[in-house]
Amino acid sequence: MSVTEHPLRKYTRPHVKKTTTCPGCGNGIIAQAILRSIEELGLSMDDFVFVSGIGCSAWIPSPLFAADTLHTTHGRPVAFATGVKLGRPESHVMVASGDGDLTAIGGNHLIHAARRNIDLTVVLVNNGIYGMTGGQTAPTTPRGLTTITSPYGSMEHALNISEMITAAGAPYVARWTTYHPRQLTRSIKKGIRKKGFALIEAVSQCPVQYGRVSKIGKAVDILKFFKKNSIRIDKASRMSEEALEGKIIIGEFADKEKVELSSQWLELSKQMMQEEGESCHVKS
């Protein structure tokens, strides 16, 4: 029997033979979308630094990707990534982490990185629940859903991450589901190429926790749910709030050019060093 190597295997660490994700998890689709983006853009893994936080999706780059990877504390990957980008502006810095990590405990960093417009590509995996710790309510859990910490149904409203980060000023924001891997890949590519803060929200399935408590079912059932309930952003703009209840709005929320932070740092230093050089010249 001949074994065909996965075409993206060359981008992963040779000694890593397995991932930590559960069968049916959306992480595999998203990891492939990231690696395909890098391949299709003709970039090298050495051009990247991958930063992740804590939670299932933080395991997408670490230890899998054969690149510089920084696996950080819960909620803080965007803050770490900001320092990496300012320390080494020539690197592509990508954050891959979950909705709990990036919008609950780490929400403030995400908002301010978008506001600053620092050149990071954030792939935010939104599975609507805390998967790793056993299925607790997340800021993204739909109201009414019964979880292990909302046994009588969640009484809180879910956060609309892409809208929030668009409002914070990010020049590129897109939301897709794991039912849309091609669109997801295209947006990750756009995010990498965008000189500025890019958020790609990947609505993903957690069959083990979310599938169970939502009673939607297994991985394929959740993907079918995504297919049935996704509405393109242009169509959604013509629909009422009631009609959009329970729907997933997909597409690009923002795509514009905006002055970026790390290039301004470089420009300021260049300008001041030049002036300093000139004044030294005058003195001598």
Place this chain on the structure above:
Amino acid sequence: MSKNDDSRLPPGTHFMMGNFALAEGAVAAGCKFVSGYPITPASEIVNRLSVLLPPLGGGFLQTEDEISAVCSAIGASWTGVKSMTATSGPGISLMQENIGFAVATETPLVIVDVQRLGPSTGVPSAGLAGDVVQVARGSHGDYQIIALAPGSPQDMYDMTIRAFNLAETYRVPVFVMPDAFIAHMREQVVIPDQSDIHLVSRKITAQGTDPMTRQDFHDPNVAPMPVFGRGFKSHVTSSCHDEHGMRNLSDPTTMHNYIMKPIEKIISHRDDIIEVDEDYQNGDMILVAYGSVARSVKEAAIRAREGGLKVGTLRLKTLWPFADKEIEAAARAASGMVVLENNTGQMFPYIKAEAAAYCKVNFMGPKILGQIHDPEDILSFLKEINA
């Protein structure tokens, strides 16, 4: 110096505030990335560095909170840049989790803690040495850090350079711990020629592009750092990891090494790290102090000796790692010991544990917490205990 003067101070003798001297020291040490959140009494440090850094090819990032400040400084350090963050006690409290991250990932970093009166929001502009234990013990788990205690604006300059050198040598977070008094004190500061300043930069790995064939962590003699962006494919995690940086949560020996090797890195080099000023003779009543209190102690010792008392001093310039041998040596020589701190006795139990077998050890706080000891009060105390 004018506020808008974007140039470093030239070599020579200057009259300046402690916080400004610290900023000059950071620049002299080669610091290029500074992050921070505005906080009294530390703000002047980043105010000054935001002016000084851009023309040197660096910059200051004002973060959304102190958590982000320490995280971004760690991130920048992993790109090979000398990095620093400056704050006060409330900021340190917020940073604690990620100070542990810097310890676990062996990240060179300088953290300035200009200590103010607490607990909680307390009094921002009054000094209290309230953080001397929290910087060493405040993050969860078991670990060691290095902490230096400046006692003058000159120390703010010199010790900041030393803090960077120690951070780069040992791949550890190093604290510079003035209190509000030293930070806002204006005094003479001598700035040497840059060429006379001894500077250390971290060793960078030269062992190829596969972390599985390298030792990136857990060397008691400090592993070369696999900094980002050079094709090293480094794996960095603060979770328990092996010498290659790969996560391992099942092997007990790896767990032991993960805790113990970074500790050994500091403890086995303690003679190189620890500095004390010793001014005592056999049979002296030895006054032990650090930071601003050491200034009052010095004055009190001069007056006591003039009055015929046998009094010596021991000043801790390094708070951590703890100067256990130096304390023991002093205790063996002393007729007795008085530990003086501007708090209710934070270093006292550690000092007493080393000294009590050899002499009686007393503690003296200031008459009013948050005020530096009056030398006359110290003399009265010495009379009370029949020194």
